[in-house]
Amino acid sequence: MRKPADLAYGLEDRPPASVIISTALQQTTVVLIWVFPTILLARELRASPADAAALIGMSFIACGMGVIVQATRWGGLGCGLLAPVSMSSPHILPSLLAARLGGLPLVAGMTIVSGLMTVVLAQLLTRIRNLIPPEIAGAVVLIIGLAICITGAHTLLGGTEAGEPPSVESMAVALITLSVAIGLSVWGKGPLRWACMLFAMIVGCVSAWLLGVLEVTEEFRNSWLPVVALPRFVGGGYDFEVALLPAFLVASIASTLKTAGIVTTLQKLNDADWIRPDQRQIVGAVTGDGVASVLAGIAGTSAVNVSATNAAIQHATGVTSRVIAYAT
Numbered sequence: 001m002r003k004p005a006d007l008a009y010g011l012e013d014r015p016p017a018s019v020i021i022s023t024a025l026q027q028t029t030v031v032l033i034w035v036f037p038t039i040l041l042a043r044e045l046r047a048s049p050a051d052a053a054a055l056i057g058m059s060f061i062a063c064g065m066g067v068i069v070q071a072t073r074w075g076g077l078g079c080g081l082l083a084p085v086s087m088s089s090p091h092i093l094p095s096l097l098a099a100r101l102g103g104l105p106l107v108a109g110m111t112i113v114s115g116l117m118t119v120v121l122a123q124l125l126t127r128i129r130n131l132i133p134p135e136i137a138g139a140v141v142l143i144i145g146l147a148i149c150i151t152g153a154h155t156l157l158g159g160t161e162a163g164e165p166p167s168v169e170s171m172a173v174a175l176i177t178l179s180v181a182i183g184l185s186v187w188g189k190g191p192l193r194w195a196c197m198l199f200a201m202i203v204g205c206v207s208a209w210l211l212g213v214l215e216v217t218e219e220f221r222n223s224w225l226p227v228v229a230l231p232r233f234v235g236g237g238y239d240f241e242v243a244l245l246p247a248f249l250v251a252s253i254a255s256t257l258k259t260a261g262i263v264t265t266l267q268k269l270n271d272a273d274w275i276r277p278d279q280r281q282i283v284g285a286v287t288g289d290g291v292a293s294v295l296a297g298i299a300g301t302s303a304v305n306v307s308a309t310n311a312a313i314q315h316a317t318g319v320t321s322r323v324i325a326y327a328t
Helices: 017-033 036-044 049-072 089-124 134-157 168-187 196-210 218-222 242-270 279-298 308-317 323-327
Strands: 085-087 304-306
Touching (some): 036 085, 049 085, 049 279, 049 304, 085 089, 089 279, 242 304, 242 308, 304 308
């Protein structure tokens, strides 16, 4: 594996502490943003602010375990790349359906089953690889991304169900955030480029606050939550429903294809001599996703998988060092 010339710090490089901290913070911030499936889940469960915070905490723990699993690549488990994981977008709708039918125990139980199905799918990848070439995996990633972009754009721009146009303030926040992200990734130097997304999100949040776009619900405004606290398990056991198996199987297949496409992209990003996908590395990544999802289910939250956004940040910043995974 030969490091491409456009990478500032490659897979096996050890960047300075300032780069490790800023890049890890940026990767973690993206994981924070991608915790929105857990927020949707908490809303579906009508969880209290304290229980919602506990669910988010468990989700972060699951993501933290997942990124370590992926970076380590021990015994065929993980891909050995900087591949942070976030809450799985293909599992959003099945998890919400499980929450509606059986509450958090059913979500946790079906997430464990989905993780086990993902592990099985990983072992079958080498046999069915001709049926899922990188082009198909890339198309799945694109479709999932487009579907989520619709929700993100609707939320960011402040549109309403009645079809009213977004407010000037919302448009301004969107434009400022996007401009900072693009500008720093193209013209930024040093930390400004390595942490371009982090700076963009900070500027966007400050802009939203100054323009009065940020809103806090009355329930959360009146609730008291400690600034620092140990994570708390809020699940009430584990449940299983046969009727939900098809939905979670489809989500597992979609996550498998998504991870295969992302890992292929990371392989190309890290190797100037890349010719074809390393199937063993892809199998390890999908297996790691499955194990991390099982751990997420045990923790009482929904499934996780390798994050496309976190991979895109590596391309934008030119920093792919595996050391950053442990800091993240």
